[in-house]
Each structure stands twice: as structure tokens, then as C-alpha cells.
Amino acid sequence: MENLYTQLLEDVRFEEGLNACMNCGVCTAICPAAEFYNYDPRMIVDMVQTRNDEVIRDLLKSETIWYCGQCMSCKTRCPRGNTPGQIIMALRLLSQKLGYFTESEKGRQQFAVKRTVGDNILEYGYCVPSYDVEPERHPEQGPVWEHIYENLEHFIARAGGELYGKEGPLRRFTPEVMQELRDIFDVTGGLDLFDAIEEASEKKAKEMDMEFTKEGIDCEYFRHVYTFDSGIHFIEEPIMEDHETGR
Numbered sequence: 001m002e003n004l005y006t007q008l009l010e011d012v013r014f015e016e017g018l019n020a021c022m023n024c025g026v027c028t029a030i031c032p033a034a035e036f037y038n039y040d041p042r043m044i045v046d047m048v049q050t051r052n053d054e055v056i057r058d059l060l061k062s063e064t065i066w067y068c069g070q071c072m073s074c075k076t077r078c079p080r081g082n083t084p085g086q087i088i089m090a091l092r093l094l095s096q097k098l099g100y101f102t103e104s105e106k107g108r109q110q111f112a113v114k115r116t117v118g119d120n121i122l123e124y125g126y127c128v129p130s131y132d133v134e135p136e137r138h139p140e141q142g143p144v145w146e147h148i149y150e151n152l153e154h155f156i157a158r159a160g161g162e163l164y165g166k167e168g169p170l171r172r173f174t175p176e177v178m179q180e181l182r183d184i185f186d187v188t189g190g191l192d193l194f195d196a197i198e199e200a201s202e203k204k205a206k207e208m209d210m211e212f213t214k215e216g217i218d219c220e221y222f223r224h225v226y227t228f229d230s231g232i233h234f235i236e237e238p239i240m241e242d243h244e245t246g247r
């Protein structure tokens with residue numbers, strides 16, 4: 001027996017985020033993610049408050065908990081003082097801890113976030129250092145990025161820094177600072193969470209018969225979760241308000 005609802009209650013964001021939901025749908029009406037994704041925060045809150053483990057397990061395995069942009073607009077409008085965005089953050093954490101995140105396409109992307117942003121923080125002290133934003137992997141950076149990437153030292157100097165130096169952007173942190181950072185991750189459970197994401201992802205890669213390496217991003221499973229899009233996530237016609245007519 002997993003007692004999923006009890007485990008959710010241990011997360012302070014869940015405790016603070018859910019008072020009692022009357023299923024009015026105001027959160028969905030204000031939610032920017034619901035405008036584009038197949039997504040309904042009202043429904044998620046309604047499912048959670050059933051306190052039914054089977055229903056909650058389905059949520060932990062679902063695509064839907066990964067659509068929230070964590071903007072917290074829902075907090076400002078809920079007539080019952082709930083915060084669906086916080087409830088969803090608690091669901092995500094539990095899904096990661098228990099490995100259920102690998103059951104959804106959006107959830108599996110957590111592995112890519114861990115291997116990039118997560119590992120970067122522990123290795124360099126930065127979430128996304130410029131030298132890690134390879135132009136071929138990040139076409140969203142636009143055509144100028146390749147030039148900046150290839151001349152990073154020059155551009156960092158223009159911004160008042162020294163690449164891998166002592167000061168400014170992209171400076172190198174001392175071993176003491178890096179150890180302190182790791183210690184913070186250790187005592188707050190971040191390292192355990194990283195391990196849980198690795199373990200569940202490796203298991204899933206085996207299930208999917210894909211190559212998996214213990215570190216780095218040069219493996220089939222990473223490339224798959226990083227690039228695959230089944231196209232099931234968006235609603236066909238985004239609900240866009242016509243600002244001329246207000247409809």
C-alpha cells in the first residue's frame with residue numbers, strides 16, 4: 001500500500017495549496033497553460049481531493065501534471081484559497097521520487113533536465129552555462145547564437161567578465177563553493193532525487209530497448225526524451241481572445 005495521499009500531505013506545498021475545492025473552474029479559466037495544452041487544473045485538484053490512491057497514481061503517471069507553467073496565476077483567483085500550481089508541484093515531486101514520471105512522454109523529459117540543468121549546477125555552479133548551449137542542439141537561440149558561441153571568450157570579456165576566470169559572468173567557482181553547493185543538494189534531498197530520476201530512467205530505457213549511458217548526453221535515450229514529440233499535447237485551436245472585440 002503506497003498511501004499516496006498521505007505522502008502528498010508531507011509536502012508543505014500540498015498542505016498549503018489545498019483547502020477545499022468546489023470544482024468551479026476559475027483556475028482553469030485563468031490558467032495560461034490551459035489555453036494551449038490539453039490541460040485542466042480544476043480536474044487535477046478534483047482528482048486529488050478524492051484521496052483515492054488509484055486516481056492519484058494515474059495522475060502521477062500522466063502527461064497532464066507536466067503542462068503547468070508554475071506561474072501561480074491560479075493562486076490569485078481561487079475563491080477557496082487553493083493553489084493548484086503548488087498541488088501540481090507536489091504531484092511532480094512524488095512522481096519523480098516514485099519513478100512514475102517515466103510513464104509519460106512529458107515526464108520522461110525530467111531525465112533530460114537532470115542531465116543538463118541538474119548536472120551543470122553540480123559541475124559548474126550554473127544551470128545553463130553558455131558553453132553548454134550548442135547551436136545544433138538549441139536552434140531556438142536563433143542565427144546569431146552560433147557566432148556568439150564560437151567567440152564566447154570575446155563576448156564574455158565585453159560583458160565585463162573573463163571566461164573561466166575569477167570575476168564576472170561565467171567565472172569559475174572555487175572548489176569550496178562547489179562543495180557547499182553539493183552539500184546543500186545533499187541535505188535538502190536533491191542528490192537523492194537525482195538518483196531516483198537516474199534509476200527510473202535507466203529502467204525505462206531498458207524497457208524501451210534504448211542505449212543508456214551512466215552520464216553525459218550522448219546516448220539514444222537522452223536524444224529520444226529530448227527531441228521526441230508525439231504531438232498529443234496541444235489543443236487544436238488555441239483559445240485566443242480577440243482583443244478588438246473582446247471575444
Ligand code: SF4
Binds near residue numbers: 020023080081083
Ligand atoms: S478555482 Fe479553486 S475552487 Fe475553483 S476549481 Fe480551481 S481549485 Fe477548485
Ligand code: SF4
Binds near residue numbers: 073
Ligand atoms: S500555476 Fe500552473 S495551473 Fe496555475 S495558472 Fe499557472 S500554469 Fe495554470
